[in-house]
Amino acid sequence: MSKEITARSEDYSQWYNDLVLKGGLADYSAVKGCMVIKPYGFALWEGMRDVLDKKFKDTGHQNAYFPLFIPKSFLSKEEDHIEGFAKECAVVTHHRLMKNPNGKGVVVDPTAKLEEELIVRPTSETIIWNTYKDWIQSYRDLPLLINQWANVVRWEMRTRLFLRTAEFLWQEGHTAHATAEEAIAETEQMLEVYADFAENYMAMPVVRGVKSPAERFAGAIDTYCIEALMQDGKALQAGTSHFLGQNFAKAFDVQFSNKENKLEYVWATSWGVSTRLIGALVMAHSDDDGLVLPPRIAPLQVVIVPIYKGDDQKAKIDAKVHEIMADLKKAGIRVKYDDNDNARPGWKFAEYEMKGVPVRIALGARDLENNVAEVARRDAKTKESLPLDGLAARIGTLLEDIQQQMYNKALAYRDEHITPADTMEEFERLLEEKGGFIYAHWDGTTDTEEKIKERTKATIRCIPLNNKQEAGTCILTGKPSTQRVLFARAY
Numbered sequence: 350m351s352k353e354i355t356a357r358s359e360d361y362s363q364w365y366n367d368l369v370l371k372g373g374l375a376d377y378s379a380v381k382g383c384m385v386i387k388p389y390g391f392a393l394w395e396g397m398r399d400v401l402d403k404k405f406k407d408t409g410h411q412n413a414y415f416p417l418f419i420p421k422s423f424l425s426k427e428e429d430h431i432e433g434f435a436k437e438c439a440v441v442t443h444h445r446l447m448k449n450p451n452g453k454g455v456v457v458d459p460t461a462k463l464e465e466e467l468i469v470r471p472t473s474e475t476i477i478w479n480t481y482k483d484w485i486q487s488y489r490d491l492p493l494l495i496n497q498w499a500n501v502v503r504w505e506m507r508t509r510l511f512l513r514t515a516e517f518l519w520q521e522g523h524t525a526h527a528t529a530e531e532a533i534a535e536t537e538q539m540l541e542v543y544a545d546f547a548e549n550y551m552a553m554p555v556v557r558g559v560k561s562p563a564e565r566f567a568g569a570i571d572t573y574c575i576e577a578l579m580q581d582g583k584a585l586q587a588g589t590s591h592f593l594g595q596n597f598a599k600a601f602d603v604q605f606s607n608k609e610n611k612l613e614y615v616w617a618t619s620w621g622v623s624t625r626l627i628g629a630l631v632m633a634h635s636d637d638d639g640l641v642l643p644p645r646i647a648p649l650q651v652v653i654v655p656i657y658k659g660d661d662q663k664a665k666i667d668a669k670v671h672e673i674m675a676d677l678k679k680a681g682i683r684v685k686y687d688d689n690d691n692a693r694p695g696w697k698f699a700e701y702e703m704k705g706v707p708v709r710i711a712l713g714a715r716d717l718e719n720n721v722a723e724v725a726r727r728d729a730k731t732k733e734s735l736p737l738d739g740l741a742a743r744i745g746t747l748l749e750d751i752q753q754q755m756y757n758k759a760l761a762y763r764d765e766h767i768t769p770a771d772t773m774e775e776f777e778r779l780l781e782e783k784g785g786f787i788y789a790h791w792d793g794t795t796d797t798e799e800k801i802k803e804r805t806k807a808t809i810r811c812i813p814l815n816n817k818q819e820a821g822t823c824i825l826t827g828k829p830s831t832q833r834v835l836f837a838r839a840y
Contacts, residue, residue: 677744
């Protein structure tokens, strides 16, 4: 199967597409720009969703659901917001079809034009803040901590499975607070929730930071982000958390009576991650033989493959495997026994290697006699014989070791690819020869940021939190600078 995968060194983009398709994560759709998430890919998303959902609820948030359709007038109320999304909006203009009077098929009924066009949700700030106006009257109604799991549509022209599609799945948190300090604390808390998930579940190290003004979310005062580095040296924004100030509260007249019975506008945040995380996971860890998935969110953590001749051997192996599976499930390990006799063991080995299952156990008649099993780990491609006695405990320890080693490997790569540059020439050379994050001085202006982007295709990924302050000069203009920022080419 690995022969069907393009090597990373040959064509990284095609390698990624091969893994998504052949690994059974997603498929192309009849709708241009959209994708079909296959069961294995959706199981991966469900694993991510379940962990994040618990983290949200542990921090006091509740789930709700708001309409898919947003009146066009709502998007006109916050000018910066609509400017950021106007070119990506899908618009519903009619509400009915009719038989084609001139032939077969159906056409739009010209008499069914909507009085006001509806926008298919690109993000939900406007519809949610229009609703919050009715929900918030007093300081006693605050904070309001709401999350929504939903799909959104952003009409992308150049699409790529998971990374950029016209429709994708995500969660979006929208919270309201009595003070700016509370809202900023919420924004920072949710950024840390995302960073913790990325590092401790996805085994993907991230840089925590804030976006430059040019890269902020439309309508935000500040955008906090986590930035990850892929194996081709490009960055990927893995999650964002926005401090919205009072912009949306003022646009939708959301006020509350404070403890002194005076009216104030509430303070807002929004934050989200999407199925783009699956693309990040693929590119951060996988190899030329297929997917490599971290155990904590892998849909399958262990697969057991029997090797036998004849029904008698299979019956004995089956009996032992059921004991092993019971122990593994009791330990909370997700396990599958693949005793399908339509495929040979070698084919199964290649199949589960392609799918990135962290641990494979092979059990044959001779293994049974010796009271051992062959255990292979996907990340390091190593095999060892382990005693059947106490196997579940050993597998649990092995899964934790795989999780940690995957993180360590990604962290070492990331740290090796954060490189300072002091001149524009050095900056451009590093981008071409090494890639990764370039840590360089910038004069703080949007004009300079745009010129660097036009010249190199690199953008400011973030200004790291707790960034070191140091005197320097901008790599492009030579103007004074007080800190370096992280540049990279990005997805």
